[in-house]
Amino acid sequence: MTIRIGVVTFPGSLDDQDALRAVSYAGAQAISLWHKDTDLNKVDVVILPGGFSYGDYLRCGAIAKLAPVMTEIITKANQGLPVLGICNGFQVLCESGLLPGVLTRNKGLHFTCRDEKLEVVNNSTLWTKDFETNEKIVIPIKNGEGCYQADKKTLDQLVGNNQIVFKYLDNPNGSLLDIAGITNEKGNVVGLMPHPEHAIDELTGPTNHGLRLFTSVIKNLVGISK
Amino acid sequence: MGRVIVDVTLKSEILDPQGQAVLRALQSQGLKQVADVRQGKTFEITFEGAINKEVLDQVEALASEVLSNPVIENFVIRSYEKES
Structure with a gap:
């Protein structure tokens, strides 16, 4: 079984090509999705890549959420579709x-x-099963708006439900609780500011630690995860 | 012609590094008494024809779903008729 992983390109996406390459490198079939698509082309997994969708106008990500492709992604993600x-x-x-x-x-x-x-x-999400809990890894960041903020109730929930997935060891941006990445309660949706697609091979990145996010989701879908 | 103005401001507990930078700029220009600066945004939305309640209700919904993010921001809507 070949896993089909879709990567969405919005106007202003920059890292869609690297994400597609990381998907292929990890052993899945990489499928390009376009922001105007209303159908997800039978993909098993969706990745929303880095960049500056719609020029970061209004607020980062605020206009992208209104793109036609997001309607189906939001519906399917709520039903368990793995999304990174x-x-x-x-x-x-x-x-x-x-x-x-x-x-x-x-x-x-x-x-x-x-x-x-x-x-x-947290190594129990669909995207982090190939990591060990408390494992220290190195993945590049590159952003101007990476400071995670939420109200106290939300932060308490994130801690209580073990929804914090990655923490900074040397907080670069003021993120509350040193949050670098979180998951939803089900563990199928994960978001992180660092770029795992830029750390899949030591030839071109600082480490190959990022590759394990992609292999985690693939192994999980083919049923060989731990 | 009618116009609706939506003012979006950061909630008080949200860190505003841009406002802090503006604060320091104002102080550096001699405005020593300034205690705090918070940076927000204003949307001026002009309509063809008069503004009725239906339009205002739509603006209110979109101000909360699109123009502002309720996690970090508050908004205030003002509307007035404009001479065309």
Whole structure:
């Protein structure tokens, strides 16, 4: 069985090609989806890539959530479709209501581009089964609006339900609770600011740690996950 | 012609680094008494014809779903008729 993983391209997406390549590299069939698509072309998994959809106008991800393709993604995600949002994709997931909270301007106002040390907090999501809990990994970040904020009740829920997936070891942007990535309660939707698609091979990235998000979801779907 | 203005402001508990940078800029220009700056946005929406309750209700719904993010922002709607 070949897993079909779709990567959505919005106007202003930048990392859709790297995400498609990471999907192929991990052993799945990479399918390009377009923001105007109303059908998901029978994909088993959806990735919302990084970039600056619609120029980040209004708020990051706020216009992308209204794209025709998102209607089907939101419906299917609520039914259990595995969805990964990377950077701008994470922002789109928060704006869409698939994940709680919001990403705002980095505390120091700087656009930050560096290799980031992370701790894997939750390895039970569809996207993190190939990691160990408390494992330290390195994946690059590159964003201007990566500061995770939510009200206290939401933060308490994230902690109580073990919905924090990745934490920064050296918080680069003021994110509350050092949050780098979270999941929904079901564990099928994950969003993170770091870019796993840029860390799939040591030849072109700082590590190959990012590849394991893609292999996790693939193994889970073919039924060989732990 | 009618016009609706939607003012979107950050909730008080939300960190606003842009406002902080503007605060420092104002202080550097001699406005020493300034205590805080919060940066928001304003949408001026112009309509063909007069504004009725139906339009205002639609604007209110979209202000909450699109123009603002209720997680971090509040909004206020003002409307007035404009000489065309």
